[in-house]
Amino acid sequence: MLPMTELAAFPTAAPALDQPYDPATVEPRWYDFWEQNGVFAASDSPDDTRPVYVVPMPPPNVTGSLHMGHALFTALQDSLVRWHRMRGYNTLWQPGTDHAGIATQLVVERQLAQQGLSRRAMGRSAFVERVWQWRRETGDRIHLQQRTLGASPDWSRSRFTMDAPMNRAVVEAFVRLFEQGLMYRATRLINWCPECATTLSDLEVENEEGANGELFEFAYPVEGGGEIVVATTRPETMLGDTAVAVHPEDPRYVAFHGKRVRHPFVDRTFPIITDAILVDPKFGTGAVKVTPAHDFNDFATGKRHGLEEINILNLDGTLNSNAGRFAGLDRKEARRAVKTALVERGLARASKPHVLTLPRCSRSGGIVEPMISTQWFLSMRSMADKALEAVHSGRTVILPTEWTKTYDHFLGSIQDWCVSRQLWWGHQIPAWHGPNGEIKVARERPQECGAESADSPWQQDPDVLDTWFSSALWPFSTLGWPDRTRALTKFYPASDLETGYDILFFWVARMMMFGLHFTGLVPFRRVLLHGMVVDETGEKMSKVKGNVMDPLDLVYGTSFAAMVEKTAPLSPPAEALAKFRKAYPSAAAMGAGFPAFGADAVRFTLVTYPPSNKRIALSPKRIEGNRHFLNKIWNATRLALELLGSGFTWPEQAETARHFYNRWIRSRFAAACESVHTGFDEFRIDEAALASYHFFWDELCSWYLEIVKPILRRTPLESPPSSHDLVRETRFTLAYVVEGSLRLMHPFMPFITEELWQRLPRPRSRRISLAFGPYPTRDDEGPARCADVDDWMDIFKDVVSAARAIRSEHGVDKKADVRLTLRSARPETLDFLSAHAESIRTLVKTQGLPILEGPGGRREAGTTMGVVPASGGPIEVLVALRGLVDRDGELARIEREVKKVDRELSSLDKKLAAPGFTERAPKEVVEEATTQRRALVEAKARLDTARKLAEEL
């Protein structure tokens, strides 16, 4: 019986099966179907007793367009989410978008600039409205792109960090933090980006290492005679100097202790101080100019010595009136002008090349200036300690575990967070400033502040909060916090938080702190971190490098020319193309462009990289390989359908297999299920995906289908009554493993598996979509595991391969009638081979059944011999080629086999002969080595026979 939600909405225009798999016709058929049938919907009903699985999706920037990083997390999270959903979890994958303060504001400002407008000219409210309009026009485009990839979040619950309910949560959090004394206002040295005209948190400053600069030395005249030479990388800041510091024990400067120097350009004198913390006597001249208002070290020094802090910069990075005659100059100009002036005054002393680290704004790339400013800060220590404890106690587990150290280090040394930004796009700070510097913080404009108007003495704080402030609330603000909603009760804390390691500090750590602070609970049980997608040579993707790949171009296909025109608009096309080819050697070999790989192939490829790899070097060739895999699945299912025939109906009860090949494939399917579950559990989705790949291709397709084909194709007349049970069981097993494989692989490749599954006979108990599962479980499949059957099958495969190798190496025509003889001293082996003689015949393509006999039989002219060194005793594989044998080739082949056996033998001998091995190594290991050695020795003896045989040719 189907639940009411499962309204059938079957897509139309099913593509014919008997043509190559075409993702373009299959993939568009299913998304609406899933959505309409409620596949993605999570239930917050208290009556729903299913276990809950929750993953908050990292909300992409509204400005964003899908890039590889998005595609990677979409593929990984969707796999996790679908896996759980199929296992019966009430699954919430919480989607949304982020307002991305600076990023979005810059984008819209750039648009305005093109129209000759500026935000200042427009005014705040008009500008904000403009951003909203833009968001309405283009926002959530990325969600459409994620749909293309088959993502299955509960879209009905999508949130935008600037929507009213989110804003309410932000205000609530801010007010509570203020009331708790954790949110405070302070005047400090902060990071200022003159280009964005806003403060930045420490995390938003990127230190660019290895910049070439100079260490400039100049002299300050000392009052009472003499001079003291200081070294600096920033000569222009001397306009804000309020001290010169030397090391107290530096003999060169003892005479200057307590003296004052005169500033050459501004009318003031300041002291020479001694400070052992700031000054390293070995660096530069051993004398340091101190600029408390523009350098973090100097600021601290100034505090220690009670120095004056002179701010010399305007907010736009030009010099202010404190700079005297240099006022108005831009930072760069000022540096030149100050140096020139110092030269003119005869005070310049030296200039040396110097490699330094430049602090840059992560958004604009502009050089960040330390400035003294009054801002809102959030006290971090206590929250950080709780967040550290939560991970140490294991309430939240970080995977891969190596990242725990990084997390610890960050939170252990965290500084207070400057949360106010001088932007217009964002959550405005819920604080009101009064005429006499009073500050009121409240959820709404306080009554005592009077009505809101331009000339009111009480004005709301114009600043907005760091974007990451609202992101930090995401796991619970999306569920309705601060209200105790049903969703919050049901879906908080989340199960897994899956994201790139690059936002471990920005986002994960802050969610941990806020989650614990506001709810008392960890926000998620596990943190799963994946690496960065880079190009095929390991370089980070960037427009400048011209190595950006758009996931959708891989899905839909594109010419490289069109692709680079879009992804590298800054370079000339030919150059961009060359860069692209260099970044993706394997793509270069594909011709003029990408074919439509389809979402499944792209997703599958992404999840087959170990997520723990710091760099995930995406190879187009690998996507191509996976598209081939999809084609394999397509064709194999078609074959299965043909073999099952239209009359097949699923039995009421699944049965265990009794016949050898069926037992084997069930055993292998169970092993694959086990690996897939383990892979998922341990966040080794690559292993999960690859296990399903190898099962399907290397076991199901390469062996099982080939074996089963002739059995199921025999007409009733051809198949003896004794085999009726075999045929019936085989048909069922085929249906079972193919249907099971599609369920197994669905989390990785939802489209093709749904398409094929819908065409396949299946048990009545199945629901309308494959996406509802059930997923093959360890418990159900596990009992099918059988090591003994697996071992026998290995022998079977080795025998077939050995015979095939002989055929192949002698260039035997496939239609040539060759006779196969298999010899073994072991009765069980002969029995086994005899039981499967028909299959061996089919797979090796001999015309008659293999002859089975004991060793030492008559040697026929024109016969070659290979040896399978099975542990139960070697099996001789003789192929009578009837004069087709090339003597030298045969000898070479045998020689190769002998060499292989010798290699193994010598390494075994070494092992066995090693002093202490037999005494110290575990008994099983010794036993195994001994058995193997015996097998190899026997095999070698047989090979000697084979050689003699060949020599007689």
Added chain:
RNA sequence: GGGCGGGUAGCUCAGCGGUAGAGCACUGGCCUUACAAGCCGGCCGUCGCAGGUUCAAGCCCUGUCCCGCCCACCA
């Protein structure tokens, strides 16, 4: 200056204590009635270097050399 990764087949990467693996590339043969996006074969490795632990080491330890990333206020 600290921390974290990584150096394994031509390329991209698995493997992390018991006889070196995958995909792609290369190569020989096959249009074999599921699939040429395929099939059947083959070739390819002193597992960065040097020591050590162990009966046994890509796998553990120490040192060392490269490469990448992160954090940090050396003027």
